[in-house]
Amino acid sequence: MHKVKPEMRVIFILIVLLFAVFLFIPLVVLLIRSLENDQGFTLTNYTDVWSRRDLTRSILNSVKVSALTAFITTVLGFILAYGIHCTNVYRPIKGAVRILVALPMLLPTITYGFAIMYSFGNQGLITRITGRNWFEIYGFNGLLLGYVIYTLPPAFLLIHNAFRYVDRKFIIVSRLMGDGTLRSFKNTVLRPLTGALGGALILSFILSFTDFGIPASVGGTYEVVAGQLYQVMLGSIPDFNQGAVVAIVMLIPAVFGIWLLQALEKLNFHVDKMADTPLPKHRIRDTSFGILSLLVVLGMLSIFAVMFIAPWMNGYPYDLTFTFKHVASVLESGDLTGVYKHSLWVALLTSFFGTLAAYAAALLNVRTNLRWRGITDTISMITNTVPGMVLGISYLLFLNGSSLKGTFTILMLCNIVHLFTTPYLMAKNALSRMNPSWETTGELLGDSWLRTVRRVVLPNSAATVVEMFGYFFVNAMVTISGIIFLVSAQTSVVASKIKELQHFAKFNEIFVLSMLIFATNLIIKVLCEVLQRRRAVRR
Amino acid sequence: MSRLLKLQHIRKQFDEKVVLEDISLEIGTGEIVSLLGPSGSGKTTLLGIILGLTDMDQGKILFNGNDISRVPMNKRGFNIVFQDYALFPNLNAYDNIVYGLRNKKGISKEEVQETIDFLELGPHLKKRISELSGGQKQRVALARTLVTKPKILLLDEPLSALDGVIKESIKQRIQSIAREFKLTTIIVTHDPEEALTLSDKILIINQGQIAQYGTPQDIIQQPADAFVEQFIIRQLQIKRQNIYQLFGAAHA
Numbered sequence: 001m002h003k004v005k006p007e008m009r010v011i012f013i014l015i016v017l018l019f020a021v022f023l024f025i026p027l028v029v030l031l032i033r034s035l036e037n038d039q040g041f042t043l044t045n046y047t048d049v050w051s052r053r054d055l056t057r058s059i060l061n062s063v064k065v066s067a068l069t070a071f072i073t074t075v076l077g078f079i080l081a082y083g084i085h086c087t088n089v090y091r092p093i094k095g096a097v098r099i100l101v102a103l104p105m106l107l108p109t110i111t112y113g114f115a116i117m118y119s120f121g122n123q124g125l126i127t128r129i130t131g132r133n134w135f136e137i138y139g140f141n142g143l144l145l146g147y148v149i150y151t152l153p154p155a156f157l158l159i160h161n162a163f164r165y166v167d168r169k170f171i172i173v174s175r176l177m178g179d180g181t182l183r184s185f186k187n188t189v190l191r192p193l194t195g196a197l198g199g200a201l202i203l204s205f206i207l208s209f210t211d212f213g214i215p216a217s218v219g220g221t222y223e224v225v226a227g228q229l230y231q232v233m234l235g236s237i238p239d240f241n242q243g244a245v246v247a248i249v250m251l252i253p254a255v256f257g258i259w260l261l262q263a264l265e266k267l268n269f270h271v272d273k274m275a276d277t278p279l280p281k282h283r284i285r286d287t288s289f290g291i292l293s294l295l296v297v298l299g300m301l302s303i304f305a306v307m308f309i310a311p312w313m314n315g316y317p318y319d320l321t322f323t324f325k326h327v328a329s330v331l332e333s334g335d336l337t338g339v340y341k342h343s344l345w346v347a348l349l350t351s352f353f354g355t356l357a358a359y360a361a362a363l364l365n366v367r368t369n370l371r372w373r374g375i376t377d378t379i380s381m382i383t384n385t386v387p388g389m390v391l392g393i394s395y396l397l398f399l400n401g402s403s404l405k406g407t408f409t410i411l412m413l414c415n416i417v418h419l420f421t422t423p424y425l426m427a428k429n430a431l432s433r434m435n436p437s438w439e440t441t442g443e444l445l446g447d448s449w450l451r452t453v454r455r456v457v458l459p460n461s462a463a464t465v466v467e468m469f470g471y472f473f474v475n476a477m478v479t480i481s482g483i484i485f486l487v488s489a490q491t492s493v494v495a496s497k498i499k500e501l502q503h504f505a506k507f508n509e510i511f512v513l514s515m516l517i518f519a520t521n522l523i524i525k526v527l528c529e530v531l532q533r534r535r536a537v538r539r
Numbered sequence: 540m541s542r543l544l545k546l547q548h549i550r551k552q553f554d555e556k557v558v559l560e561d562i563s564l565e566i567g568t569g570e571i572v573s574l575l576g577p578s579g580s581g582k583t584t585l586l587g588i589i590l591g592l593t594d595m596d597q598g599k600i601l602f603n604g605n606d607i608s609r610v611p612m613n614k615r616g617f618n619i620v621f622q623d624y625a626l627f628p629n630l631n632a633y634d635n636i637v638y639g640l641r642n643k644k645g646i647s648k649e650e651v652q653e654t655i656d657f658l659e660l661g662p663h664l665k666k667r668i669s670e671l672s673g674g675q676k677q678r679v680a681l682a683r684t685l686v687t688k689p690k691i692l693l694l695d696e697p698l699s700a701l702d703g704v705i706k707e708s709i710k711q712r713i714q715s716i717a718r719e720f721k722l723t724t725i726i727v728t729h730d731p732e733e734a735l736t737l738s739d740k741i742l743i744i745n746q747g748q749i750a751q752y753g754t755p756q757d758i759i760q761q762p763a764d765a766f767v768e769q770f771i772i773r774q775l776q777i778k779r780q781n782i783y784q785l786f787g788a789a790h791a
Contacts, residue, residue, distance in 0.1 A: 003592070003612070437625035440592055443613045445687060446642025455638075459629035 005449045008368050015361050016372075019379045022413050026394030027386065033397050034244035045245045058223035059249065065140060065224065066208035069147035073204040074197055076148070076296055077155035083289035085163040086171070086189065088279055093290050098160070100297045104304070105153045106521035108478040108495040111307065111514040112146045113217020114507060118306040120145075123317040125306040138220030146214035149300055151204035158203060162196030165268055168277040175280075195267035202264070206257040210250055210387035212481040216499055225250055226481070229389055233396070233485060240397060247390045258385040311511045326508040330516075336497070336509060340516055343477055343493040346408055350415040351472035358420055358468060359461075362427030363453065367439065376424070384421035388481030391418050396485040406488030414486055415476045423468035430464035431457070463535040470528035474521045543568045543723050544589070544691065549598035551584055551747075558584050559747045562598070566740070569721040571714065573734035576744035577770065583695065585744070586727045590693055591615050602690070618689035622696040624680040626668045632679045633664035639687045646686060654685050657719070658712065674705040678712070685716065692716070694726045698733055710737050731771045732778065735759070743767055 035041045049055050080101060084094045104112065119126045120137045127133050135141045166189055174184040190197075212226040219227050229250065233243040310316040311326045330336045361376040395414055404410045434457065442452025458465070480495035487496045494513045501510050542565045549562040558581045566572050574582040587593035589600065591612030600608045607615055626635050636655065640646055655661060658678040663671060671679065677697065684692065697713065698706045714737065717724045728734050734741045735755040743750040743758070743766075750770075751763035762768045 003594075435623060435625050437621040437623065438627065440612070440619075441621065441625040442638075444590075444618050445639030445683070446613065447639075456627045456629065460627070 004369055004371075007448070007450055008364060008370055011360050012364050012370055012373070015357060015364070015379075016375060018357060019383075019417065022395075023379065023382060023386075023391075023417050026391070026398040029398040030244050030247055030390070030394040033241055034248050037241055045241050049242055049245045049249070054223060055228055055246065058225050058228040061140075061222060062209050062224040062226070063253075065143050065147065065222075066205045069144055069151060069208045070201045070204040072144075072148050073151045073155045074159075074200045076152055077159045077200050078193075078197065079289070080156050080293050080296060081159040081163055082189070083293040084160065085166065086168070086279065087289045088281065088286045089290040089293065093294060097293045097297050100301060101156050102153050103301065104149050106474060106478065106518050106525065107304070107514055108480050108498065108517065109146070109150050109211055109213030110217050110480055110495060110498050110502075111213075111510070111517075112149055112303075113142065113214050113219075114498075114502075114510055114514075115304050115307045116142050116145055116218055118310055118316075118507065118511075119303045125309065125317070126302065128317065138218055139222035142218030142220065143214060143222060143224065145303075146218055147204075147208040147211065149303065150211060150214060151207045152296075152300065154207065155200035155204050158200050159193065159196050162193055162199075162268065165192040165196075167192075168279060172277065172280070192268075195264045198264040198267070199261050202257045202260050206254050206387075209253055210389060210481065212389055212484060213495070216480075217502065226389060229393070230484065233393060243393055244397065247393045250387055251385075251390050254385050254387050254390075258381070307511045307514055311508045311515065316508075327512050330509055330512040336513060339492050339494055339497040340513065342408070342491060343495070343517065344520065346411045346415065346483075346491075346493055347473045347476040349408065349412040350419070350476035351469045353412060354416040354419060354472040354476075355423060355465060355468045357416060358423040359427045359465060362424055362431055363457070366428050366431045367434075367436070367457070380421045380424045383417055383419075386418075388414075388418050388479060389484070392482045392485040406486075406491055408491055410486055411483050411491060411493070412476075414482045415472070415479060418479065418482045419472055419475050423471050426464055426468050426471070427461070430461045434460060463532045466528050466531045466535070470524055473524050477517050477521055542566070543570075543603060545599075545601040546585075546589070547599040547601070549585070549588060549600075550596050551581070551588065551593070552596055557747055559588075559595075559744075562744075562749060564742055564749070564752050566723055566725070568723055569717060570740060571717045571724045571726065571738045573726045573728050573738040573741045574744060575728055575731060575734040575741050575771075576750075577729060580744045581747040582727050582729075582744050586619075586693055586695060586725065589691070589725060590617055590619055616690040617693060618684045618687055618691075619693040619695060620677070620680045620684050620697060622699060624676050626676060626680055626683075628668045630668075631664070632660065632666050632668070632671065632675075635668065635679055636660070636664075636682045636686060638683060643687050646688070651686050654682050657716075658682050658685075672705075673701050674709060677701065677709055681712070681716070685720070685722075689722070692722050692724045694724065696727055696729070698728070698730070713737065731774050735771075735775075743771070745770070 032041075034045055035043065037044050080097055083089050084098060116137055118124055120134055120142075121127065122133060124137075137145075170188040171184060174188050179187065210226065212230060215222075215224045215227040216230070225246065229243060229246045232239055232246055306316075312322055312324075313319065314321045314323045314325075361379070364370055365373045365376045391414060395410060399405050399410060438456050439449060439452050442456055443449065447455065478495060480499070483493065484496055484499065487493060492500070494517055498510050498513060501507075501513075544566040546562055546564050549559055550557070551559040562585060574585055576582045584593055588595045591607075591610065591614075595608070598608070599606055602615070627638065630638065637651060640651070655664065658681060660675070660678055660682055663675050663679070666675075668676065668679075677700075694713065698709060701709060710733070713724065713726070716722060726734070726738065728737075735758070738755065740752065740754055741758055742752045743763075745766045751758055751767050753761075758767065758771060762772055
């Protein structure tokens with residue numbers, strides 16, 4: 001492989017410094033603060049938290065609702081993925097399911113809660129259409145529904161991707177060898193997917209356990225860890241040391257979960273080449289999976305329908321005459337459009353610098369001989385483990401007195417660190433598949449390393465760069481967990497503004513802002529898709 | 540033939556494993572030399588050391604009498620065609636060929652055209668790399684290297700990815716490049732037949748050490764040891780037997 005150049009070392013040092021200052025040090029500060037009190041360093045904060053019934057109750061509640069979410073999401077995710085890969089469901093339905101299931105990812109989770117309220121509340125859209133009140137939305141039920149909608153897209157994607165380990169030839173062979181339906185299903189579908197199903201279960205659990213947006217909207221009096229953490233840190237009597245303890249408590253299942261995820265990875269099958277084997281016909285299977293998949297996806301999306309209807313009505317749900325006034329008032333309000341512009345600015349900064357950092361880290365890791373390049377893998381593992389809220393609190397504690405507090409820079413940095421893992425892995429995957437001799441060839445033809453990267457490596461990974469940019473952008477637009485502790489009046493973004501508007505019951509404004517985020521993310525997604533496809537066609 | 544390149548007592552070790560031990564040889568101007576040996580024998584490492592891509596632990600490399608052991612790869616003036624060609628897929632065939640000219644002054648358009656004509660690449664210049672056949676890719680990679688006028692041309696398994704007739708045509712092409720441009724060419728191969736029919740001299744490496752260095756005739760007539768006998772002569776004999784079995788009756 002290519003010899004180490006000074007510019008590689010410089011970039012490497014910059015990346016390590018970035019994560020040392022904005023990941024490791026804040027986490028160390030968090031740990032120190034969790035041990036610190038008037039008497040010095042003791043475990044008193046931990047024992048205090050343990051003796052507070054509300055906190056222990058919230059931990060147990062979080063475990064309960066997250067565990068049930070994880071189970072439901074994994075089953076639903078499996079049904080959708082199975083319908084796509086192992087049935088002859090009408091192709092356009094498969095395509096629609098694949099696209100529609102990912103749509104909630106374009107919205108902040110805090111919006112989910114309000115959509116649930118406007119769908120299943122006493123005057124909710126679904127309540128009125130079906131003529132009955134289905135369940136009490138505030139508390140456990142609302143949380144469960146919100147978490148399922150939130151975790152279904154990533155869980156589905158994980159299982160959907162893992163279906164590449166399911167060789168459909170084996171399904172046919174198994175049936176030809178005389179296996180019954182159950183045995184065949186177990187050996188040829190469930191077994192290769194064990195790792196992914198376990199992964200989906202853990203991922204959904206961690207996401208639910210650490211999410212702040214959904215409890216902030218429909219949590220009601222059902223206390224969960226994220227809500228308690230917010231209260232302890234930013235409530236009427238803030239207690240930073242106890243907040244640090246709760247953050248550490250939140251970190252524990254995340255660390256354990258990521259460790260389990262890596263262990264489960266080993267259960268995955270690796271198939272080099274798989275023939276596109278047609279499936280035997282089975283009308284009942286195909287019809288039932290087609291209907292079931294559509295029901296799940298449309299059911300999920302119907303909850304959001306109200307978000308797109310209510311702001312266009314004079315006084316939903318009582319006066320259903322059409323009006324532009326709510327949308328117009330948001331667009332005319334300098335305050336709200338300003339907040340939207342802030343979101344856009346933070347998302348653009350995050351995507352640009354985030355893509356740069358993740359790409360550079362992956363490049364150094366995969367395509368150089370730097371001795372310590374494995375550090376970027378460790379960084380990626382840690383950023384994957386630390387929940388957004390924990391990161392936000394560590395920043396709050398670490399940067400409290402600094403000039404970075406309340407700036408766009410800190411929001412951007414928090415987002416970059418929080419979202420780093422996925423784009424980093426995308427870049428690693430793309431760069432490792434490229435010809436390893438390009439840099440040497442470029443050097444022999446007179447280019448410096450950086451110039452070869454610019455002229456050859458970067459153009460050949462443009463599709464991945466676009467995908468990374470899109471990932472950073474969309475997630476920076478919707479994230480709330482990380483930045484809720486870091487925004488100021490001058491840097492307020494849409495997701496945090498929604499939290500504020502909730503206090504004044506300004507739901508039309510909430511939905512209009514959510515629609516704006518949704519539309520922006522949709523445009524970016526479509527643009528990225530078009531750019532990626534264009535690159536693929538040109539290649 | 541004047542001695543252009545001299546390797547003196549080259550040694551290379553990766554961790555605990557000695558990959559090359561006391562490699563010394565001289566290569567003349569315009570010679571084609573093959574580095575031949577089984578997988579893991581150290582031939583690719585030796586090619587990397589000559590190129591400047593891999594550092595050696597001991598030894599010296601002299602080019603035209605000057606010690607270039609510490610000269611960095613991009614200053615040595617040698618160039619290589621990798622086994623997988625390392626063509627840049629974001630550029631078409633022509634842009635690949637002229638890629639290095641931005642950094643190398645004094646090469647005229649006519650000279651580039653001569654190389655393109657010599658390698659019969661005219662009809663393929665606008666094609667994307669993915670649209671080229673294996674042989675065409677090989678020729679584009681050769682052209683990209685030749686237009687920069689390397690002092691020594693290194694080829695890493697140049698024929699291994701090609702089949703039958705194309706292989707023969709590229710073989711002839713390599714020979715005519717060496718003769719036409721008086722270009723010293725060093726080739727890595729694991730195929731004895733390829734080495735014997737293509738090269739002026741062959742360096743046979745076994746477990747990091749020189750087993751024999753000589754002309755194809757030397758090696759056929761006086762194999763230095765049992766390894767050369769087994770690795771070269773025996774393989775060729777088996778091949779000959781197979782061919783006789785196939786064609787013997789018809790050609791009898």
